[in-house]
Amino acid sequence: MRFTPFLRRRLVPPLLLSLLMVVSQATAQVIPAPQTMIPSPPQLAASSWILMDADSGRVLAEHNADERLPPASLTKLMTAYLAERELDQGNISPGDLVPVSEKAWRTGGSKMFIEVGEQVPVSELLHGIIIVSGNDASVAMAEYLAGGERPFADLMNQHATRLGMRNTNFINATGLPNDNHYSSAHDLALLSQHIINDYPDHYRIYRQKEFSYGGIDQPNRNRLLWRDASVDGLKTGWTEAAGYCLVASAERDDMRLISVVMGTASDEARAQESQKLLSYGFRYFETLKLYDAGAVLNAPRVWGGDKNELRVGVDSNVVMTVPRARNDELTARLDIQADLTAPIAAGDRVGTMEVRQGEEVVGERALVALESIEEGGFFKRLFDQVKRFFTNLIGGWFD
Numbered sequence: 001m002r003f004t005p006f007l008r009r010r011l012v013p014p015l016l017l018s019l020l021m022v023v024s025q026a027t028a029q030v031i032p033a034p035q036t037m038i039p040s041p042p043q044l045a046a047s048s049w050i051l052m053d054a055d056s057g058r059v060l061a062e063h064n065a066d067e068r069l070p071p072a073s074l075t076k077l078m079t080a081y082l083a084e085r086e087l088d089q090g091n092i093s094p095g096d097l098v099p100v101s102e103k104a105w106r107t108g109g110s111k112m113f114i115e116v117g118e119q120v121p122v123s124e125l126l127h128g129i130i131i132v133s134g135n136d137a138s139v140a141m142a143e144y145l146a147g148g149e150r151p152f153a154d155l156m157n158q159h160a161t162r163l164g165m166r167n168t169n170f171i172n173a174t175g176l177p178n179d180n181h182y183s184s185a186h187d188l189a190l191l192s193q194h195i196i197n198d199y200p201d202h203y204r205i206y207r208q209k210e211f212s213y214g215g216i217d218q219p220n221r222n223r224l225l226w227r228d229a230s231v232d233g234l235k236t237g238w239t240e241a242a243g244y245c246l247v248a249s250a251e252r253d254d255m256r257l258i259s260v261v262m263g264t265a266s267d268e269a270r271a272q273e274s275q276k277l278l279s280y281g282f283r284y285f286e287t288l289k290l291y292d293a294g295a296v297l298n299a300p301r302v303w304g305g306d307k308n309e310l311r312v313g314v315d316s317n318v319v320m321t322v323p324r325a326r327n328d329e330l331t332a333r334l335d336i337q338a339d340l341t342a343p344i345a346a347g348d349r350v351g352t353m354e355v356r357q358g359e360e361v362v363g364e365r366a367l368v369a370l371e372s373i374e375e376g377g378f379f380k381r382l383f384d385q386v387k388r389f390f391t392n393l394i395g396g397w398f399d
Contacts, residue, residue, distance in 0.1 A: 038284045038323050044273040047243065047263025050185040051277045053287055053321040054193050054249065054256040056363070060281050060321065062186070068167050069262050071183040072237030073110065073133045074245050075175030077191050078156045080129050083122065083141055084199040085159075092145070094123035103149075104139035109176060112137040113216050124213060126202070131211040132218040133236065135174040142173040149173050163190055177239055185260040192234050192247050192258045206233030206249075223271040224248050231278070234258075236270070246270040250278050255287040255321075288327055290355065291318040294370060297353070298334055304385070305342030305373040312336060312350055313370045320355055320363050329358045336367060346372045 041051070041061030048064040059065070086092045097119035105116035112134030114120050120140065128137035142152035149172055156170040165187035171178040196203055209220050224231040230250040237245040243263040250257055259277040264270040291297065293316045299309040312334075322330065336351035344350070351367035 042276045042280055044261065044276060045264060045269060046261045046273050048185045049259070049261045049273070049277060050189050051281050052189045052193065052258045052260075053281075053285070054196050054258050055287055055319045056321040057193065058321040058362070059186075059189075060257075060285055061277060065186040065189075065260075066167050066184050068182040068184055070177060070181065070239060070242040071175055071188065071262070072239040072242035072245055073175045074183065074188055074235055074237040074247055074260075074262075075170060075173070075181070076129050076133060076138055077188065077195060077235050077247065078160065078170065079138045079141060079152075079173045080126060080202075081191060081195050081199075082145060082152075082155060082159060083126050083129070084195070084202040086145060087122070087126075087202065088199055092122055094121065094126075096122045096144075098122060098125055098140050098144040100136070100140050101143055104136050104143065107135045107139045107174065107176075109135040109174065111135060112211075113214050114140060115214070127205055127208070127211050128213060130205045130235070131208050131220050133221065135176065138173040160187070160191075163194055165190055175237060175239070175242075177241055185262055188247055188260045189258050192249060192260070195234065196249060196256065196258070203233065206235070207231075221267070222246065222248065223267065224250075224274060227271070228275065228278075236267075238267075244270040246274050248274045248278065250282075252282050255282065255285075257281045284324060285321055286324045286327070287319060287321045288330075289317055289319050290330070290332070293317050296370060297332075297367070298336060300336050300340055300350075302340045302342055302344065302373055303387075304376055305344070306376045307373050310340060310344060310350070310373055311370040312367050314353065314365050315347065315368050316365075318353070318355070318363075318365055322357050322362060326357060330362075331356050334367060342373045342375045344369050344373045346370065 048067050048069055050059060050065040051061040052059050100114045100116055100118045100120060102116050110133045112128030112132055114136050125137045125141050128134040139149055142149045146152035146155055152173055153170045160168045167184040168187045169180060169182055171181040209225050211218055221236040230252045231248055233249045234247040244267055245262045248259045257278055259274045261270050261273045264273055291314055293314060295313050296311045298312045300312060302308060302310045333354045346369055348369045349366050350369055353365045353367050354361055355363040
């Protein structure tokens with residue numbers, strides 16, 4: 001096991017770190033180090049809620065977060081996500097013209113006010129879905145992407161499964177009531193995390209306060225866009241069964257949080273309760289980038305290869321959300337596979353990194369090979385076999 005403090009952003013020799021830890025513990029017995037005091041999360045007037053860091057994915061507060069509830073227009077987060085995915089992959093273009101069917105035109109509830117027989121650009125429909133929660137725009141988009149709302153719902157469910165949304169089932173693209181149409185606060189936070197991180201160029205739409213189409217001006221119903229300059233999304237929802245719901249996201253000092261509040265009593269309540277969650281998260285936590293993708297964290301011995309050492313690290317940025325002013329307590333333990341033997345391909349998993357804050361495990365990441373190592377020649381492999389035998393027997397004398 002190898003331990004790594006994060007303050008210097010490099011590996012410290014295990015023996016030195018052990019000595020530092022002993023000194024720290026001895027000092028703590030005499031003068032306890034001050035720690036940030038974190039109160040219990042706020043209790044909200046809502047059926048379900050969650051607060052998540054958008055980068056690390058750490059859940060900072062939750063209540064009934066996995067309960068299956070009607071999501072109302074929060075459903076349109078998935079409708080928009082699939083349209084953004086198709087745009088990003090080049091399968092459709094912003095200027096593509098979408099014909100408006102009578103079914104889309106007749107769909108009740110909130111509207112973008114597109115007309116039957118009209119051809120509307122994809123980009124306009126996407127704005128209508130996100131900003132003014134148009135049910136008509138959502139059905140038109142579903143018909144364009146999948147040929148109908150029912151097959152589109154099948155796509156929605158397939159992607160929900162792919163994203164790890166375990167308590168979600170979609171029947172339509174709008175969120176109009178159906179007993180078998182449900183989601184959870186946790187699932188909607190996961191979906192929002194992907195909207196923000198997977199398609200940042202499209203995420204700019206979610207902060208827009210107004211949208212005009214066909215001479216009709218409509219405001220975004222997310223009140224926090226006017227009250228808090230750090231808030232830039234995402235979506236409101238309401239039905240009688242769902243109550244007033246809001247998925248919000250805000251960014252302050254390179255830290256982005258996602259809050260989901262479901263089942264509040266009013267438009268004002270969902271805004272206030274969401275603000276409580278966001279304020280709590282920003283006040284008491286911080287998000288730190290500990291290592292960059294591709295950073296070399298260790299170089300263990302490899303047997304039988306054309307190289308004797310393998311550069312080991314992480315294939316994505318290591319980001320952790322922790323209580324404020326306690327980053328000096330962070331350490332990493334590297335558990336690397338013993339007796340690594342060539343051939344090894346770049347990207348192969350070779351161990352695990354466990355990140356701790358004091359005694360608490362706050363995250364784990366896979367350790368991967370950052371390079372490929374081919375088999376050595378016959379004599380190199382033979383020599384390494386003999387060397388490894390005596391190394392294992394005597395404990396490193398021949399290494």
